[in-house]
Every structure is written in structure tokens, then in C-alpha cells.
Amino acid sequence: xxxxxxxxxxxxxxxxxxxxxxxxxxxxxxxxxxxxxxxxxxxxxxxxxxxxxxxxxxxxxxxxxxxxxxxxxxxxxxxxxxxxxxxxxxxxxxxxxxxxxxxxxxxxxxxxxxxxxxxxxxxxxxxxxxxxxxxxxxxxxxxxxxxxxxxxxxxxxxxxxxxxxxxxxxxxxxxxxxxxxxxxxxxxxxxxxxxxxxxxxxxxxxxxxxxxxxxxxxxxxxxxxxxxxxxxxxxxxxxxxxxxxxxxxxxxxxxxxxxxxxxxxxxxxxxxxxxxxxxxxxxxxxxxxxxxxxxxxxxxxxxxxxxxxxxxxxxxxxxxxxxxxxxxxxxxxxxxxxxxxxxxxxxxxxxxxxxxxxxxxxxxxxxxxxxxxxxxxxxxxxxxxxxxxxxxxxxxxxxxxxxxxxxxxxxxxxxxxxxxxxxxxxxxxxxxx
Ligand SMILES: NC(=O)C1=CN([C@@H]2O[C@H](COP(=O)(O)OP(=O)(O)OC[C@H]3O[C@@H](n4cnc5c(N)ncnc54)[C@H](O)[C@@H]3O)[C@@H](O)[C@H]2O)C=CC1
Ligand SMILES: N[C@@H](Cc1c[nH]c[nH+]1)C(=O)O
Ligand SMILES: [Zn+2]
Numbered sequence: 001x002x003x004x005x006x007x008x009x010x011x012x013x014x015x016x017x018x019x020x021x022x023x024x025x026x027x028x029x030x031x032x033x034x035x036x037x038x039x040x041x042x043x044x045x046x047x048x049x050x051x052x053x054x055x056x057x058x059x060x061x062x063x064x065x066x067x068x069x070x071x072x073x074x075x076x077x078x079x080x081x082x083x084x085x086x087x088x089x090x091x092x093x094x095x096x097x098x099x100x101x102x103x104x105x106x107x108x109x110x111x112x113x114x115x116x117x118x119x120x121x122x123x124x125x126x127x128x129x130x131x132x133x134x135x136x137x138x139x140x141x142x143x144x145x146x147x148x149x150x151x152x153x154x155x156x157x158x159x160x161x162x163x164x165x166x167x168x169x170x171x172x173x174x175x176x177x178x179x180x181x182x183x184x185x186x187x188x189x190x191x192x193x194x195x196x197x198x199x200x201x202x203x204x205x206x207x208x209x210x211x212x213x214x215x216x217x218x219x220x221x222x223x224x225x226x227x228x229x230x231x232x233x234x235x236x237x238x239x240x241x242x243x244x245x246x247x248x249x250x251x252x253x254x255x256x257x258x259x260x261x262x263x264x265x266x267x268x269x270x271x272x273x274x275x276x277x278x279x280x281x282x283x284x285x286x287x288x289x290x291x292x293x294x295x296x297x298x299x300x301x302x303x304x305x306x307x308x309x310x311x312x313x314x315x316x317x318x319x320x321x322x323x324x325x326x327x328x329x330x331x332x333x334x335x336x337x338x339x340x341x342x343x344x345x346x347x348x349x350x351x352x353x354x355x356x357x358x359x360x361x362x363x364x365x366x367x368x369x370x371x372x373x374x375x376x377x378x379x380x381x382x383x384x385x386x387x388x389x390x391x392x393x394x395x396x397x398x399x400x401x402x403x404x405x406x407x408x409x410x411x412x413x414x415x416x417x418x419x420x421x422x423x424x425x426x427x428x429x430x431x432x433x
Contacts, residue, residue, distance in 0.1 A: 001287065002282070002287075002303050004309040004310075006310070007310060007312045007313055012324055015308070015310075016325075018325070021306055022234075022266065022374040027216060027220070030217060030220060031220050033217070034220045037191040037192050038221060041192055042199045045200075045201035046066070048192065048195075049066070049188055049193075049201055049203075050063065053192060056189075056190050057162050057189060059187075061187065063202065065187065066187055066203045066204065067203060068186070072169075073174055073183070073185075076171035076174035084175075085175065087363075088179055091364035092143055092147065094365065094366040095143050095364070096147050096151065097366060098366025098367055099148050099368070103151060106120045106121045108394060113398055113400045113401035114397075114400070114401060116396035117393075117394060117395055119393060119394065120392045121390070121391045122392065123153045123388050124154055124230070124390065126154070126155075126156045126208050127208065127209050127211065127388055128207035129142070129146060129157065129159040129160070130161075130197075130212030131173060132212070132218070133164060135263070138161075138173065139172040140362060140363050140364075141212060142180055142182065144368050144370050145211050146176075146180030148383060148384055148385045149388050150180060152387075152389050158205055159184065160185070160187075160196070161173060161189060161193075162188070162193075163188065164187075190217045191221035193218075194222055198210065208230060209387065210222060210231050211231065211388075212232070212370060213369075215266070216266055218236075222234065233376055235372060235373060235376075237266035237267050237374075238263040238328060238329075239260060239327050239329060239373050239374075240256060240257065240329045241330050241347075242330075242331040242333055243273070243319070243322060243331070243333065244271060244282075244333040245275060246275035247334075248354060250284075252333075253333060255285075256359075257307065258293070258299060259359055259362075260302075261306075261307060262293070264298065264302065265302050265305070266305075266306065267306065268306040268307070269302065269306070270308045270309075270327070272318040272322065273311060273318075274311075274314060274315060276311050283309060286303065320343070322347070323345045325375070326346035328349070329347070329358050331351045331356070337352040338352065346377045346378045347377055349371055349382065371383075399428070399429075402428055405425075406429050409421070409422065410422045410425065410426065
């Protein structure tokens with residue numbers, strides 16, 4: 001049963017507990033497992049990858065089966081319906097159009113005294129996309145990761161995804177990969193996949209950046225390999241926080257809460273409402289919709305552990321609680337959602353109004369669905385083209401310009417006790433005189 005509490009109770013502490021669910025003591029034993037997997041893959045390469053694939057995914061693979069073959073990729077097109085292919089292509093177009101909107105551009109500024117300054121953007125050489133596949137198949141995530149990598153111009157894009165039952169990756173995932181321009185796919189998931197991409201194995205190449213969402217094991221692994229490789233953000237078990245007023249439809253709100261909860265037993269689904277009657281009606285609607293839910297057991301776990309309805313005093317109070325939580329997805333199911341926007345400081349994606357369910361963003365509105373979770377939206381953002389780019393600063397000084405700043409550099413270098421720094425400037429000035 002989805003719990004209802006009022007704002008008088010210790011709401012902040014309860015929200016914090018839910019927010020921290022991926023980094024509290026209960027996940028420590030999972031972190032120990034992940035550390036073991038990372039070390040083993042680093043030392044033993046493919047052998048460890050295959051070992052953990054057998055242990056956690058229950059699939060016995062030979063090294064040569066790790067990479068998805070060309071014939072499997074071709075065959076996937078025969079296994080998806082025309083409607084599914086059309087939907088994937090529609091999503092592709094909309095996601096690509098969105099991500100092409102504001103691609104970071106190199107720039108150069110020619111200043112006084114022939115000083116040239118700028119930034120030059122270049123893609124990483126190799127990107128590794130993690131596409132989840134434990135409890136559901138995620139062709140949409142293939143597009144959300146593959147398209148920005150393509151727009152960024154990454155020369156080599158590698159994808160990993162769990163092997164699936166009978167070693168068969170969902171054909172929609174393989175079709176989506178090809179539509180997004182990804183051809184190099186490996187049948188491996190979990191922490192062992194992240195480790196393979198971070199350290200490289202005999203079969204799987206080491207990459208420069210690992211992107212994509214995943215469950216607690218994937219997210220902990222990404223956190224631990226950060227530094228050896230770059231990552232997009234900690235995009236772990238899904239979350240939605242809905243702020244709703246008395247005009248919201250309780251059945252729709254319940255469906256949106258369940259749409260998150262069904263992802264994972266560790267997913268979070270929170271409603272903050274100014275209307276006590278709506279709170280009760282949503283609670284009842286959630287129960288009803290769970291009755292014949294095909295993923296009932298896991299979804300109920302998420303609702304029981306990380307689901308919550310809070311009756312708040314005002315929309316302003318709701319906005320403040322939402323900021324404390326910093327949700328991955330925030331839905332504003334209120335009459336004038338734009339009026340609350342100025343008060344929202346932290347959220348991965350914001351969905352406005354009664355007719356914008358999060359699912360529209362999950363699949364095809366265009367913005368990325370790979371978003372920071374567990375409070376990471378306080379400092380991180382959605383995956384984007386920039387995730388696959390880095391920039392080099394460009395600096396050119398003329399002799400005249402150098403002469404003008406030599407004194408200041410000398411003072412700063414002396415203050416830092418670094419005489420060679422001062423000397424490197426002084427010598428050039430003296431050479432000129
Ligand atoms: N934040 C975001 O942007 C998004 C998050 N998600 C989240 O991605 C996740 C997908 O999760 P899954 O379906 O589980 O797929 P997954 O691919 O993330 O995880 C499955 C892998 O976990 C490993 N694993 C399972 N049990 C294990 C154990 N006991 N010990 C060690 N490793 C184990 C297995 O190797 C398996 O391949 C969900 O939490 C979902 O909410 C999905 C889309 C977007
Ligand atoms: N809701 C997921 C994305 C998703 C993919 N497919 C369905 N939903 C998230 O956390 O962003
Ligand atoms: Zn979803």
C-alpha cells in the first residue's frame with residue numbers, strides 16, 4: 001500500500017531516506033560484490049566476464065559469442081513488427097532533432113595585441129554505451145545514448161547489454177542500435193560490462209567514456225571506475241516526483257507513479273499534493289492498477305519501500321521538498337505549471353501540465369531519458385552530445401601582449417615560490433630587448 005503522510009510528520013527525513021537508497025548501508029554488500037567483479041575483470045579479462053555472466057545472468061557463453069554477429073544484426077529486422085520499426089524511427093528523428101539543437105561549437109576570439117583565445121571541442125575516441133536489459137528491454141535507451149554519440153562525431157561507439165534469455169538480445173534493441181548507427185555490440189551486462197569497458201578485455205575494447213543507465217550494480221560500477229574512464233552521470237534506479245493539485249486526475253497520477261515503480265524494486269515514486277482527497281484517490285487507484293499488473297511483485301516492492309504520498313500545505317512547500325529530493329523526473333500536474341518553475345532548482349527533467357506523462361519523455365519527445373538519480377540532479381544533468389565531447393583551451397600570445405603581463409606573472413610566480421615560471425616569461429621578454 002502506498003503510504004500517505006502529512007507535512008507535519010518528518011517529511012524531509014523520509015524523502016532523504018528514499019533519495020539515499022542507492023548509497024546507504026544496505027547497498028554496502030552490493031558494493032563489495034561490484035568491487036570484486038571490477039578487480040576480476042581487470043586481472044582476467046574475458047574469463048572473468050564469462051564467469052560473472054554465468055553467475056548473474058545464467059548464460060554460458062564462449063568468448064567468440066560475446067560479440068553480436070552481423071547475421072544476428074540482420075536477422076533482428078525480420079523479428080520486429082512494422083509498427084515497432086516505425087515507432088523506433090519516429091523516436092530516432094525526434095531525439096536527433098533535439099540533440100542537434102545546441103551542439104557545443106568550437107570558438108575563437110581575436111583580441112588586442114594579437115592575443116588569440118578560444119575553445120576547441122573534440123569527441124572522445126571511443127564511447128561505451130550501457131543499455132540495460134535485466135528486467136526489461138530498452139531499445140529507447142539505445143537511441144538516447146547512441147544518437148548523441150553519433151551527433152558528437154565519436155569515431156568508435158561500442159554498446160553492451162545483458163545477454164538475455166537463451167543468449168538472445170531483444171531484437172528491438174539490435175534494430176534500435178543499427179538505426180542509431182551502432183554496429184559493435186557485446187552481450188554482457190551488470191558490473192562486469194562496465195569493468196570490461198573501463199579496463200578492456202581480449203574481446204571488448206577499453207573506452208574513454210561510459211554512458212547509460214542501469215540498476216544498482218551498474219551504477220555502483222560506474223561510480224567506482226570513474227577516473228579510469230569518464231561517465232555521464234549516476235543514472236541509477238528510476239524516480240518520479242509528482243506535484244499535483246486538486247484538478248489532477250488521480251487515475252493518471254497513479255499510472256505515472258507505477259510507470260516508474262515498474263522499472264525496478266529500487267525505483268522511487270513520490271506524490272506531493274495540496275489535496276488530501278486526491279492523495280486518498282491516488283492511493284486507491286494505485287492498488288487497483290496493481291491488481292492485474294504483469295510486473296506486480298517488483299512494482300509492489302518499489303511502492304512499499306520507496307513510494308510515498310505527502311499532503312503538503314502549499315505548492316511552494318511542495319517545490320521546496322522537491323528541491324531537497326532533486327528528482328530524476330518531476331511532473332507538475334498543476335493548473336499553472338509555469339508559475340512554479342522559478343522555484344524548481346534541481347530536477348533531471350520537468351514535465352509540465354496534466355497531459356504530459358513522463359512516458360512521452362521516456363520514449364520520443366526528444367530530450368534524453370538518461371538522467372541523474374538519487375540526488376545527483378543537484379549537480380548533474382541529462383546525458384547529451386556534450387557528454388561525448390571535451391574541449392581544449394586555445395591560447396596564443398604575441399611578444400607585445402606578453403610584455404604587458406610579464407610583471408604580473410612575475411609577481412604571481414614569486415608568490416607561489418615557482419621561479420622557473422617567472423623565468424620562462426622573463427627570458428622571452430629579454431630576448432626581444
Ligand atoms: N536513470 C535513468 O536515466 C534510467 C534508469 N533506468 C534504470 O535502469 C535499471 C535497469 O535495471 P535492470 O532491468 O536490472 O537491467 P540492468 O542491465 O541495469 O542490470 C542487469 C544486470 O545486473 C546484473 N545483476 C543482477 N543481479 C545481480 C546480483 N545479484 N549481483 C551482481 N550483479 C547482478 C546482471 O549481470 C545483469 O546483467 C532500472 O533500475 C531502471 O530504473 C532505466 C532507464 C533510464
Ligand atoms: N523512465 C526511465 C526511462 C525509460 C526507458 N523506457 C521506459 N522508461 C528513466 O528512468 O529515465
Ligand atoms: Zn520509464
